Amino acid sequence: MREMIVSELTQAFQELARGFAHFLPRLMVMLIIAFLGWVIASLLKFILRSILRLAKFDKLSENAGASQLLNQAALPSSTELLSRFVFWVAWLGFILLGVSVLGIVGLQEHVSKFFLFLPRLFVSLFIFFFGLLAASFFSRAALLAAVNANLPAPRLLSISIRTIIIIFVLSMVFEELGLAEQTMLLAFGIVFGAMMLALSIAFGVGGRDLARQFLERRLARRKKEEREDELSPL
Amino acid sequence: MAEESVLTDDFLRQLINVGEVDILVGLPTYNNARTVGPVIEAIRAGIVKSFPRERAVIIDADGGSQDGTPDLVTGASINDVRHASNLYALRTLHSISTQYSDTPASGTALRTILAAAELLRARACAVISPDSTTIEPEWIPRLLRPISHEDFDLVTPVYRRHKFEGLLMRNLLYPMTRAIYGRRLREPYASEFGFSGRLGSQFLGQDVWRHEASRTGTEISLTIAAITGGYRLCQSFLGPKIHTDRSSSDLVPAMRQTVGTLFWSLEATFPAWSTSADLQTVPTHGCEYEVTQEPVRVNRKRLYEMFCSGVGELAPVFSSILSAGTLAELQRMASLSEGDFRYPAELWVRTVYEFAASYHKSVISRDHIIQAMAPLYRGRMFTFLGENRDASAEEIENSVEMLCHEFERLKPYLLEIWNGRE
Amino acid sequence: MSLTQDALWHKDAVIYQVHVRTFSDSNGDGVGDFQGLAQRLDYLQELGINAIWLMPFFPSPLRDDGYDISDYESVHPAYGTLEDFKKFLAGAHERGIRVIIEMVLNHTSDQHPWFQESRSSQNNPRRDWYVWSETDTRYRGTRIIFVDTEMSNWAWDPISKSYYWHRFFSHQPDLNYDNPAVREQMWNVMKFWLEIGVDAFRLDAVPYLVEREGTSCENLPETHAILKELRRKVDQEFPGRMLLAEANQWPADLRPYFGDGDEFHMAFHFPLMPRMFMGLKLEDRKPITEIMQQTPEIPASCQWCLFLRNHDELTLEMVTDMERDYMYDVYAGSKSMRLNLGIRRRLAPLLDNDRRRIELMNGMLMSLPGTPIIYYGDEIGMGDNIYLGDRNGVRTPMQWSGGWNGGFSSADPESLYSPLLLNPVYGYQAVNVLSQKRTEHSLLSWMQRIIRVRRSTRVFGAGSIEFLYPANHRVLAYVRQLGNETVLVVNNVSSSAQAVELDLRRYKGNILIEMFGRNIFPRVGDLPYLLTMGPYQFYWFRLRRI
Structure with a gap:
């Protein structure tokens, strides 16, 4: 009996030791991978930062108004932001790779899911970022064009354009992420439809005068030209 | 990277046939069939009368006309195959045409003309606008003779204009280039001008062409290149100039071409203008300044309204371009009634300089900066028209001169905000 | 060798223009004579010409270079006797050279x-x-x-x-051609020389024979009638003899002098010559092609006479004021080079003694439609003396050698009718026949070659011409054609190398054979035929379908 216990214990201990001996190298490997991952991620960050600086990415995002956005959110410059993001994603990936080496059951599955998810996350972040830039750029362009063309309510136009683009971007992001696709589609449809309805009602009710003016101006154009001499700026 | 050639093979073949010339007249066209006929007639008469012995060529850089403009130009050749009109010429006069692209771009047109001028080793070149219906044959010698006979490098025109025409020129381009670069050039952005072969070659060799801004408004870059490169400039009085088909809706493109290019040029030439700027007069052939006075009806009210709505609506845009003080001042003005509204010269100059600095720093899209300027310019125009409604030629000239002084006085302010954050 | 029987000999002729006084002096009196001229016939035969045009050699007070004749049926004693002339004529005919003499119909000397x-x-x-x-x-x-x-x-x-x-000098009274006796007498004069054996007359000042009130008294129908009558008599009694008209007129005004092939055989193309010089200086073919376009068709038996220079000034009567000013400025910078409405200079000095330009001009002279005339001395590139009065600067003695009087005369140099050229560029020691004969590359040798090539085919004399108008206006190109013989001539009138594309589709499949070196050029295809040409270069290509 005692022998049996001892032998069992020994066996268990041996197994534990064996298991531990089995596990230890994996742990080492994991740590090594994590360290290597850090090195590679840092390198990636460095390279990306250099490339973006060279490509004057800051200026680009500044032109598009993204820097303003970032400033307001008290975030670092867009170059810095992007390179940091890449660093973390890369390193996280390596750590998870290391973890999977540990061979912990269940974890494996989650890790592989994470890896499958990673590109999607990346793309959707990308879409989101540039979507915001585009929204701000185009809304401002519309604002300026409307002001210079002397259209009524330029601010409204600009905000509508921004909203539409952001909604569109968000729906794209969610679709990319595969989250609540149906819900999002529905929501988008509802919001868009509502906006169109609102616009048409607004135009119908509030725009009667406007439409009249518009038509008048169109028809009276010839007369106006006779009445008014245009001045050439140059 | 191999540079893309601006010359098509067909154009090159035509240039081979033209050969070396003394005089080149360029014509940037785009659907100008309505007006180009008399213009080319005048050019040809000018060449044959004033430069009968010189080898000359007329080159049409066309932006993809659909109305047969190039045919009208090439039909003006004088040679032994086709006997042209009543003009007698000693020499063959080639009038050739090339299409540089499907979309018109004055910069590319000018580049084509410059490239042709360099290949043909033209000593004196002129560019004539195809819609200058008031052109006389005399314009050709007036633009070219200072170059061929007096060794000038750039001849800019002086026109007889209506006193309210060319307001952007008088309120911004002329005073600002004068203040920045120290030359009294009445028309820094001209649709007619003459230049020497060496200036043309030097300008062609610059790297402005790689930049997007080179697609339009290159004429002003040429002027600035001539000033900063130390070339000899003069002005020549041409006569009346009437713009056809320019309505106020063209203001933004016009500003892009002129103000945009001027602001853009400030960057590369910073070392030149930041250090020195002694004001130099430019020799002028013919009278220096002439205006006509026929009454015009202008919708000033609309200018005022567009200014007010612009200031109101564009506040968020202005806040990133203008200093807080200037913006506040503009907003205060926008709240005034039409009768009390006045856009003083000093504030206008400050506005322009702040825009220039913001353009340099690219606080937002540069094109948006230029667009945002249009409503403010309208406000300034409103004031200018109001102040000079009954002004005589001298009075107008005086008020322009005052504005110039204002631009000159505030130049240090531009230098101050050029690099620092306001 | 003797003369062939050919009624159209004038179309294939290459004429050499000479004044007997200027060519060679056999008796040492300082003035050239017929014996001297006869001695030099071998030289002319070697040069390749087949006609000589003699300036007036009749007795005359010489107040207008012999155009003021005081005896129509004799020879001026300074040039020899009528016998000497006959000997010279026989010598020329032996060598296959025809002789053209002057006949001044319009007026006589007041000493006549x-x-x-x-x-x-x-x-x-x-x-x-x-x-x-x-x-x-x-x-x-x-x-x-x-x-x-x-x-x-x-x-x-x-x-x-x-x-x-008098239409000319006051010492040259005009004959009255309304008088039948005058017409009869002048025909007798011509008959006198034709019977001696003269092959052709250059009839001087023909537009002015008859006067009518209310007209310009030029080119009158009555004048044409008289000329036609003369031609009829010549054809009847002396077939194969030729009449050449001197009338400085526009080509269209000259056209009536050819009649329907029943008046003159040949006439000078005056307006072409200044335009050739002008085109060369402008580096533009336009003046040449334009005057050729204005040149009317002439009857098949008739021919234009082309020349670069002659004993008169380079006349600028047939150009516009603008062109004349230009010509004066570029070819006669010094006022002393100008005379009346023209430039009194020889070919070589006009072309800055530039061999390439001299060759190009001669190339055009020999290939444009017409009979070329070479003025004596121009075949060796003689210069002129603008310090001699009137047109005497281009009438200095022929330069035969570097020896005594340039080989012209054994007389004392001071007794010559005109001083020889002495300057180091054009003087007789630098420019003379003897030294040029010694080298293959001399202008004289080159002239012999081009005359030989021209005479190797009848296409230049008798062929049709069609201009090609390549887009490069510095290149003058034309096709000469006669029967199945086709020659393409391409001239670069500019001082720089040129590329030119010729539209030769009509001649597709032909091979081009350069006529001087007989080298083969690529076959003509569908694409424009590309040629590159050196400064002032010209090509003569024979087109052959092989």
């Missing part, structure tokens, strides 16, 4: 016995051989030709107390 008789009294039978008038107001619409020297076309004769008509 006919005029002396005519002025002697109002009733003299020869009175109406000349045009007399009581007043100087008739024929008011007539221009004065020698504006520099003459005030009127009428001159007062103190002997017979009336005015006589």
Whole structure:
């Protein structure tokens, strides 16, 4: 009996030791991978930062108004932001790779899911970022064009354009992420439809005068030209 | 990277046939069939009368006309195959045409003309606008003779204009280039001008062409290149100039071409203008300044309204371009009634300089900066028209001169905000 | 070798223009003569020419270079005797060289016995051989030709107390062609020389024979009738002899002188020559092609006479004011080079002694439609002496060698009719026949070659011409064609190398054979035929389908 216990214990201990001996190298490997991952991620960050600086990415995002956005959110410059993001994603990936080496059951599955998810996350972040830039750029362009063309309510136009683009971007992001696709589609449809309805009602009710003016101006154009001499700026 | 050639093979073949010339007249066209006929007639008469012995060529850089403009130009050749009109010429006069692209771009047109001028080793070149219906044959010698006979490098025109025409020129381009670069050039952005072969070659060799801004408004870059490169400039009085088909809706493109290019040029030439700027007069052939006075009806009210709505609506845009003080001042003005509204010269100059600095720093899209300027310019125009409604030629000239002084006085302010954050 | 029987010999001729006085002096009196000329015929045969045009050699007071004749049926004693002339003529004919002499129909010298008789009294039978008038107001619409020297076309004769008509100098009274006796007498004069064996006449000043009130007294139908009558007589009695008209007129105005092939055989193309010089200086073919376009068609048996330079000034009467100013500025910078409405210079000095330009101009002369005339001395590139008065600067003695008097005469240099050229560039020691004969590369050798090539085919003399108008205006290109023979001529009139594309699709499949070196050029295809040409270069290509 005692022998049996001892032998069992020994066996268990041996197994534990064996298991531990089995596990230890994996742990080492994991740590090594994590360290290597850090090195590679840092390198990636460095390279990306250099490339973006060279490509004057800051200026680009500044032109598009993204820097303003970032400033307001008290975030670092867009170059810095992007390179940091890449660093973390890369390193996280390596750590998870290391973890999977540990061979912990269940974890494996989650890790592989994470890896499958990673590109999607990346793309959707990308879409989101540039979507915001585009929204701000185009809304401002519309604002300026409307002001210079002397259209009524330029601010409204600009905000509508921004909203539409952001909604569109968000729906794209969610679709990319595969989250609540149906819900999002529905929501988008509802919001868009509502906006169109609102616009048409607004135009119908509030725009009667406007439409009249518009038509008048169109028809009276010839007369106006006779009445008014245009001045050439140059 | 191999540079893309601006010359098509067909154009090159035509240039081979033209050969070396003394005089080149360029014509940037785009659907100008309505007006180009008399213009080319005048050019040809000018060449044959004033430069009968010189080898000359007329080159049409066309932006993809659909109305047969190039045919009208090439039909003006004088040679032994086709006997042209009543003009007698000693020499063959080639009038050739090339299409540089499907979309018109004055910069590319000018580049084509410059490239042709360099290949043909033209000593004196002129560019004539195809819609200058008031052109006389005399314009050709007036633009070219200072170059061929007096060794000038750039001849800019002086026109007889209506006193309210060319307001952007008088309120911004002329005073600002004068203040920045120290030359009294009445028309820094001209649709007619003459230049020497060496200036043309030097300008062609610059790297402005790689930049997007080179697609339009290159004429002003040429002027600035001539000033900063130390070339000899003069002005020549041409006569009346009437713009056809320019309505106020063209203001933004016009500003892009002129103000945009001027602001853009400030960057590369910073070392030149930041250090020195002694004001130099430019020799002028013919009278220096002439205006006509026929009454015009202008919708000033609309200018005022567009200014007010612009200031109101564009506040968020202005806040990133203008200093807080200037913006506040503009907003205060926008709240005034039409009768009390006045856009003083000093504030206008400050506005322009702040825009220039913001353009340099690219606080937002540069094109948006230029667009945002249009409503403010309208406000300034409103004031200018109001102040000079009954002004005589001298009075107008005086008020322009005052504005110039204002631009000159505030130049240090531009230098101050050029690099620092306001 | 002797003369062939060919009624169209004038179309294939290459004419050498010479004044007997200037060519060679055999008796050492300082003036050239017929014996001397006869001795030099071998040289002319070697040069390759097949006709000589002699300037007037008749007895004359020589107040207008012999165009003021005082005896039509004799030879000026300074040049020898009629016998000498006949010997020279026979020598020329032996060598296959035809002889063209001057015939001044319009007027005589005032020293001519006919005029002396005519002025002697109002009733003299020869009175109406000349045009007399009581007043100087008739024929008011007539221009004065020698504006520099003459005030009127009428001159007062103190002997017979009336005015006589003269279109040229006042010492050259015009004959009255309304008088049948005059016409008969002049035909007798011509017959005299034709019977001796002269092959052709250059008829001087033909537009002015007849006067009519209310006209310009030029190119009148009556004049043409007289000329036609002369031609008829020549053809009838002396077939194969030729008449050449001197009439400085626009080509369209000259056209009537060819009639329907029943008046003159040949006429000078005056307006072409200044335009060739102009095109060369402008580096533009336009002046040449334009004047050729304005040149009317002439009857098949007729021919234009082309020349680069002659004994007169380079006349600028047939150009516009703008062109004349240009020509003066570029070719006669010094006022002393100008005379009347022209430039009194020789070919080589006009072209800055530039061998390439001299060759190009001769190349065009030999290949444009017409019979070329070479002025004596131009084949060796002789210069001129602008310090001699009038047109004597281009009439200095022929330079045969570097020896005594340039080989022209054994007389004392001071006794020559005109000083020789002495300067180091054009002087007889630098430019002479003897030294040029010694090298293959001399201008003389080159001239011999081009004349040989020209005479190797009849296409240049008799062929049709079609201009090609390549887009490069500095290249003058034309196709000469006769029967199945086709020659393409391409001239670069500019001082720089040129690329030119010729539209030769009509000749697709032909091979081009360069006529001087007989080298083969690529076959003509569908694409424009690309040629590159050096400065002032020209090509003559024979087109052959093989």
